[in-house]
Every structure is written in C-alpha cells, then in structure tokens.
Amino acid sequence: MLQFSFWDILSNLLVATQWTIVLSLIAFFCGGIVGLILLFMRTSRIAPLEWFTKIYIEFFQGTPLLMQLFLFFFGIALFGVEVSPWAAATLALTFWTSAFLAEIWRGCVESIPKGQWEASSSLALSYIEQMRYVILPQASRIAVAPTVGFSVQVIKGTALASIIGFVELTKAGTMLNNATFRPFLVYSLVALIYFCLCFPLSWWAKKIEGRLNVAR
Amino acid sequence: MSYKLQFAELLPYWNVLLYGLLFTIVLTVVSTAAGIAVGTAGAAARTFGPVWLGRIVAVYVELIRNTPFIVQLFFIFFGLPALGLKLSETTAAFLAMVINLGAYSTEIIRAGIEAVPKGHIEAGLSLAMSKWEVLRHIVLNQAFRKIYPALSSQIIIVMLGSAVVSQISAEDLTYAANFVASRNFRNFEVYLLVALGYLLLALLTRSLLRALGRVIFKAR
Incomplete structure (x- = not known):
C-alpha cells in the first residue's frame, strides 16, 4: 500500500491551494x-x-451558495452543454460575488452627499460622467476596506466548489483523508492553510478601516 | 432548449422536503440561541475578563472567521473522532453551527459593548449596582439595541450557510433536495424549488427578526 508521509500530505495540499487561489482571483x-x-x-x-x-x-444573497452551484451545474447541462465543475464553480462564484459587491458599493455610493450629485448635474455632466468623475472617486475610498473584507468571504466560498467535484483545497483534503485515514491531521492542515490565506486579508481590511476613521 | 421542466415529479416527495425544511428551521433557531449565548459570554470575556481569557477568545474568533464553515464541519465530524470524541451527524451539525455563529456574534457583540460610554458603567457602579447588574441592565441592554441589525443579518447568513451540513448527511433541506434528485433525477427542478424555499425562508426570517426587534427594543 502507498504510504503518505507528513510532507506528502502537505505538498499535495499546497498544490491544491493554487486552485483555491486561482478560483478566488477569477471569481x-x-x-x-x-x-x-x-x-x-x-x-x-x-x-x-x-x-x-x-x-x-x-x-444571490438570499439563497445558499451551495444551491447556486447546484443550479449552475445542473441548469446549464439542460441546454445540452457539457459543464465541467470548473466552469460551474467559476460562474456561480462570479455571480454570487457580484451581488454582494454591488450591494457593498451601493452603500458607499449612497453615502456620498446629495449635493455632489446636484452640483455635478448642474454642470451638465451626464449620469455616466457624474459617476466617473465625481461620485466613484469619492466612493471608492470608502469602499476599499469592505471590499478587501469581502474577498475573505470569496476565498471561503470557493471551498464549496469541492462539493460539485472541483479539486481545490477542501476537495484535496477530503481525498487525502480517504487515502491516509488521518482526518485530524489533514483537516487541521487544510484549516491552517485557509487561515494563512484569509487572516492577512482580514487584518489588512481592519487596518484600512481604522485609517479611514482617523481621517474623518 | 428541448428539455421540459417537470415540477410535478417532485410532488410525491413533499414530505421529505417538508422534513428537511423543518430540520433547517430547528437547526437555525437552536444554534442562533446557543450561538448568541456563546457570543455574549465571549464578548464579555474579551472586554471585562482577564487578559489571558481575552486572548483565548480572540484566537477562537479569528480561527473561525478565517476558515470556511465546511472545513470546520469536517474537522468536527471527521477529525474529532480521532481524538476519541465521536459525534452523530446531527450533533456535529448543531455543534459546528453554534461554534461558527458564536465566533461571529462575539465580534459583533463586542463592538456593541465597546460603543457603550464608560460614564454609563461608572454611573451604574456609583449607584451601588453590582458588576453583574451593570453588565445586564446597562452594558448588554444598550449593546444589543445597537448591534441588533448586524446580528440579524448574521443569523440569516448562518441559516443559508447551514446548507453545507448536508455534506455530513445531516438531514436538512439541502440533504432532502439531494435525496429527491437521486431518486427521480430531476436535479434542476428540485434545486430550483429548494433555492426558492431558502429565499422565502431568508425573507421571512428577516421580517420576523425586524418585528421581534420592534417588540424587544420599544422606543422609550
């Protein structure tokens, strides 16, 4: 029987981590x-x-991400198109992320005083110009912290892609567990790797938020 | 698209889906109550407890907030038996939910506690209220009023996240959906129906919590 050393387990998990990162970045x-x-x-x-x-x-905010993955995975197949777990996961995570980011950014846009809209429209700027030159430059400063914070949710969300069979960190953990029967070690390592990916982002988001509060 | 959706094929399984729905509701209600209790204790420990206890709570909060729920669930269900702690899938699901919501609500409630002005606590103490009375009547009372909306949306997020417990075969709504799909192969129909079920549940929970908030925190 094939034997797995600690380093075999860790290196396999790290290979799979690349896919977690790629999927997170694309989403x-x-x-x-x-x-x-x-x-x-x-x-x-x-x-x-x-x-x-x-x-x-x-x-997209009111249904579980898992259901969305299932719907994309089985829904696109109804059109007679072969869907890979990779494509379904990318699509579902993209739409899920977009819904949350749109809502976060809307909050930032709405926090810009009404006077800015009125002033820019009295200067005959069109809606797109108003957004481009007046509103978004101001809103984006407020938006950085919650956007970075949400990226942590995206990384954690990619873990669900394992359920429809996409081999990323969580799926690799499950497969290694089945091969080695060392669940405690494997899932501790998986959790630790996720923590190393997410914690710096959480920490950074908190720092930016603190800096914004000082500026005000 | 040549495929015709056939929702009628789901009808024979209405009792399976209903059972799953009830399981998800009970899971959410129980873990919300327990999770908020854990969160309150954690937040109190972080703000008023000894430093070492506060550190432990901080590590717990950061560990849970920076790892996916499914990994926490697998760790509890598959990992802990290796240490001799064997849990049924239902117990593991409840435990994972409580631990998860406990961490998030610790952070939310702590923010509420820190927003209470120090003068209020000093005023309470100078009126010869005990530490517990100050905590209960002055600090937590005001903290919960402030963080209630944030806590409500976290409860809904956790409710939606609970779909994952189907992966250790705890019999929630998603498990029921998987079961039905494996019987009649109408995957898309059943997942669409169940997704709408979750949506309805989320909308209902939101308005219910809003109404509850109005009753609990009546304007004085």
Missing part, C-alpha cells in the same frame, strides 16, 4: 466587473434596471 475579478455593471444599473434611476438588479441581488 473576485469577474465578480467585480459584473458587480460594477450592476452598481451602475442599480443607481441609474431607470425603474426596470433597478428592479432587475434588486431581484438579482435578493436572489
């Missing part, structure tokens, strides 16, 4: 782009667009 960046589009739609004051984003955000 975060694609989610950020979709989230930005949603933000523009949500604050556009065009009723149908606002309603669409409201329902979109409500759905």
Whole structure:
C-alpha cells in the first residue's frame, strides 16, 4: 500500500491551494466587473434596471451558495452543454460575488452627499460622467476596506466548489483523508492553510478601516 | 432548449422536503440561541475578563472567521473522532453551527459593548449596582439595541450557510433536495424549488427578526 508521509500530505495540499487561489482571483475579478455593471444599473434611476438588479441581488444573497452551484451545474447541462465543475464553480462564484459587491458599493455610493450629485448635474455632466468623475472617486475610498473584507468571504466560498467535484483545497483534503485515514491531521492542515490565506486579508481590511476613521 | 421542466415529479416527495425544511428551521433557531449565548459570554470575556481569557477568545474568533464553515464541519465530524470524541451527524451539525455563529456574534457583540460610554458603567457602579447588574441592565441592554441589525443579518447568513451540513448527511433541506434528485433525477427542478424555499425562508426570517426587534427594543 502507498504510504503518505507528513510532507506528502502537505505538498499535495499546497498544490491544491493554487486552485483555491486561482478560483478566488477569477471569481473576485469577474465578480467585480459584473458587480460594477450592476452598481451602475442599480443607481441609474431607470425603474426596470433597478428592479432587475434588486431581484438579482435578493436572489444571490438570499439563497445558499451551495444551491447556486447546484443550479449552475445542473441548469446549464439542460441546454445540452457539457459543464465541467470548473466552469460551474467559476460562474456561480462570479455571480454570487457580484451581488454582494454591488450591494457593498451601493452603500458607499449612497453615502456620498446629495449635493455632489446636484452640483455635478448642474454642470451638465451626464449620469455616466457624474459617476466617473465625481461620485466613484469619492466612493471608492470608502469602499476599499469592505471590499478587501469581502474577498475573505470569496476565498471561503470557493471551498464549496469541492462539493460539485472541483479539486481545490477542501476537495484535496477530503481525498487525502480517504487515502491516509488521518482526518485530524489533514483537516487541521487544510484549516491552517485557509487561515494563512484569509487572516492577512482580514487584518489588512481592519487596518484600512481604522485609517479611514482617523481621517474623518 | 428541448428539455421540459417537470415540477410535478417532485410532488410525491413533499414530505421529505417538508422534513428537511423543518430540520433547517430547528437547526437555525437552536444554534442562533446557543450561538448568541456563546457570543455574549465571549464578548464579555474579551472586554471585562482577564487578559489571558481575552486572548483565548480572540484566537477562537479569528480561527473561525478565517476558515470556511465546511472545513470546520469536517474537522468536527471527521477529525474529532480521532481524538476519541465521536459525534452523530446531527450533533456535529448543531455543534459546528453554534461554534461558527458564536465566533461571529462575539465580534459583533463586542463592538456593541465597546460603543457603550464608560460614564454609563461608572454611573451604574456609583449607584451601588453590582458588576453583574451593570453588565445586564446597562452594558448588554444598550449593546444589543445597537448591534441588533448586524446580528440579524448574521443569523440569516448562518441559516443559508447551514446548507453545507448536508455534506455530513445531516438531514436538512439541502440533504432532502439531494435525496429527491437521486431518486427521480430531476436535479434542476428540485434545486430550483429548494433555492426558492431558502429565499422565502431568508425573507421571512428577516421580517420576523425586524418585528421581534420592534417588540424587544420599544422606543422609550
């Protein structure tokens, strides 16, 4: 029988960690782009667009991420397209991330005083110009801390991709556990690696938040 | 798309889904109550307890907040038996939920406690109230009023997160969905229905908590 040393387990987990990082980065960046589009739609004051984003955000925030993964995994297959766990996980995590980021950023945009909107519209700026030159530069300063904070949720969210069969850190842990029968060691290491990924981000988010409070 | 959705095929399994729904509700209610109790104790320990105890609580909070719930669940269910602590899947699910919400609510309640002005505590003590009376009537009373909205949304997040307990075969709503899907192969239909069920549950919980908050924290 194949024997696994401590270093075999650790190195296999670290290889799988790369996939956790890749999936997190893709979900975060694609989610950020979709989230930005949603933000523009949500604050556009065009009723149908606002309603669409409201329902979109409500759905992705009000249902478990696990259900969304299942829906993408089995839903796309209904169209006769073969879906890999990788594609389903990327799509589900992107849409899930976008809903949360759009809502976080909306809060930041709404915290900008009304006078800024009125002043810029009295200067004949269009809605897009108002956002681009007046509102977003101010809102983005407030948005950094909660956005970094949410990236931790994205990393933790990728753990659920293991359930539809995408081999990342958690799935690798499960497979190694099945091969070695050392659950305590394997899951301790998995938890530790997640902690090393997430804790610096949490810490950084807290630091930026503190700095913002001083500035005010 | 040539496929026709067939929701009628889910009807024979209504009792399985209903049982799962009830399990999820009970799981959420019990772990919310226990988790907030843990959180209150943790927050009190961090702000008023000895330094060493505060450090332990801080490590607990950071460990839980920076690891995925599913890993915590697997650690409790698969990892702890190696130390001789064997738990049933239902017990493990409840325990993991309480530990998880306990950490988040510790952090939330602590923020509330720190927002209580020091003068209020000194005023209470100078009126010969005991430490416990000050904590209960002055500190926690005000802290909970302030953090109630944050705590409410954390409860909903934990409720949605509980879908993961199906992975250790605790029989919640997601487990029921997986069961039905494995019987009639209508995966998409059952997951769509259950996702909407969760959505409804989240919306109901939110309005229920809001109404409850209005009753508990009546404007004085």
